[in-house]
Amino acid sequence: MNYVEIAQNILALSGGTDNISSITHCSTRLRLFIKDKKKVEQNKIKAIKIVLGIVFTGDELQIVLGKELIPVYNQVVKLYDDKSNIIVQEDLVTESDNNEKKTNVFAESFIKVIGFVSASVTPMIPGLVAGGMLKVFLLLITLGWAPFEKSQTYILLSMLANVPFYFMPIFVAYGAAKKLGGTPIYGMLVTAALVYPDFATLVKSGKALFMLSVPVTLVNYSSTLLPALLIAICAYYAEKLLTKIIPGIIRPVFVGMCTIVISYILGVTILGPLGDLAGGYIVNIFLWASANLGPFAVGLLAACMPWLVMTGMHHAVTPFMVQAIANPGYDVLFRPAYLLHNMAEGGACLGVALRTKDKALKAECFSLAVGCIVAGVTEPAIYGVNLRLKRPMYGVMAGAGLGGIVAGIMGATAYVYGYSTILAIPIFQKTILAIVVAIIVTILTSAIVTMVLGFDEKDIIDTI
Structure with a gap:
């Protein structure tokens, strides 16, 4: 099977590399983030033999490839990095596109939010699966051999299995930054500070904390989603603003520092607690549905x-x-x-x-x-x-x-x-x-x- 040719066709039919902002994948889907949806020839992509189906959520084009995903993804990434190999299709606007009705603003906004959340969590899902299955494997061993649970091997492997969940905010921040187009390390640094051992110790102590005289809500941020999303968004816009206003000669020194400081101050005082509160409400809604239905x-x-x-x-x-x-x-x-x-x-x-x-x-x-x-x-x-x-x-x-x-x-x-x-x-x-x-x-x-x-x-x- 000619995976290079398939990758070339997918990129060309997606409007070319200039129409794609980023590329990622999950376990069975190639995920392309599209700039102009009108340039994507969906029917022709569906007609490619190994394509099982496509889903277009917001600006994310999901191409279902099943077992053929990884070889196609590898070729797509290579060709995307070498953009000279791909034909950029211009003016691919069909009659049906011109006659497309305007969608409901609320529905469109909801789809974009769901698409953003989905894109932010997709990169970490393999890690969650790996950690979760390692937990299952360790559990199976202890069921058959109870003393193993007290061994140092079990303790160390358990730590490894817990990492994807404990540090989930950092991985979420990475996915959100990649989706937004910002520098991932800034959001990751700030969210890492929220699960930093010393911060966790301060939270456990229950003592009052203040940042610039503003109270800091004591929250355990491990395994949380929304605080990391909000902080990543804040870091993206802070970096974007600072890049514009800081002179070029000192930009490399001060943009990063100011971005993480601003994001951290807002994160521990407003965004983190707000995201934790909202996340708790969302989980409670699901639990309420389970309890009442x-x-x-x-x-x-x-x-x-x-x-x-x-x-x-x-x-x-x-x-x-x-x-x-x-x-x-x-x-x-x-x-x-x-x-x-x-x-x-x-x-x-x-x-x-x-x-x-x-x-x-x-x-x-x-x-x-x-x-x-x-x-x-x-x-x-x-x-x-x-x-x-x-x-x-x-x-x-x-x-x-x-x-x-x-x-x-x-x-x-x-x-x-x-x-x-x-x-x-x-x-x-x-x-x-x-x-x-x-x-x-x-x-x-x-x-x-x-x-x-x-x-x-x-x-x-x-x-x-």
Whole structure:
């Protein structure tokens, strides 16, 4: 497969390198931040053979590539860095673009906010997954060999596993700065100061703190999201303003220093406490929904999850899932719903595999089912089979919804941040039985509903 040619086509059809502000990726998606949406030829990008689908959220173009992501991403980055290799497409404005209706201002603003949060947290997600799965691995060892928990090896590895969560604000600041186009280190420095050991000690002491005679709210900022986002935004605009007003000859000396000082003063007095307060309210809203809707809250979120994944909105709540694990110390909503959605996608693929008579499609669906259930990667199943065959999506929603209700009734609760795979069930600790029963119900329901409803496989067999 010619990944260089594919990368060239993607960049050219995205309006060229001059139309792209930055490039990143998650586990299955290439993410391009677009300057002018009108220059992107979405239909032609979808027509590229290995592209499973695309999502356009705000200014972020998400191209779903599944297992082909990394080789394509590597070539895209190389070509982006060497912009002379890419044709910059000018004036790619179609008739449909000219006739495009103005969107609702509130809806557009909401999409931009969600896109910004999603882009800010995306770079750290692999780290959260790595740390979470290391926690799962250590937990499995201690279940089989209790003395290991007191060993120095366990203690040191536990520290490593906790790093992505404890220092999450620093990683969020990095992602936000990259998204905004500022210098990442400034926001990272200020957020690092908020989790600095001496600051944490002062917070624990409970003694009154003042910055320029302004009271400093005593907050534990580890594993928080919104304070880091607000500080990163502040650092970006402070740097931008200072670059304009400070003379060029002394700019290298004073821009950085003044940026971090201004951001830190505003961070510890206003932005940090405000972000922590808002973040707490958001988590409480989710907990309220879980408490008042009962088991139906998990079922509803799980049933809606395939559509959230397709729009990329599922990443926006990831940090709040981390915060729920940190405080109040458990998650009865997000992780159960995420996990059961993955099981439902795998179950639907199993349903397709069991019903179809085409050997190639059967083999592909069995492979995708394993990917969903064991590896926790669903986009290839969603875009490659379930969405294209349409009716299996009903199986996904039915299985995830019913499994979520069962999980809610039985009290499935995640106590450690892990990945949404069957290998992560130890994170449910004393409620493992509840999540195991919910997983079985989910897979069986989604497979049976898919088989009963059937599907028209003519359009998909030729592409397998």
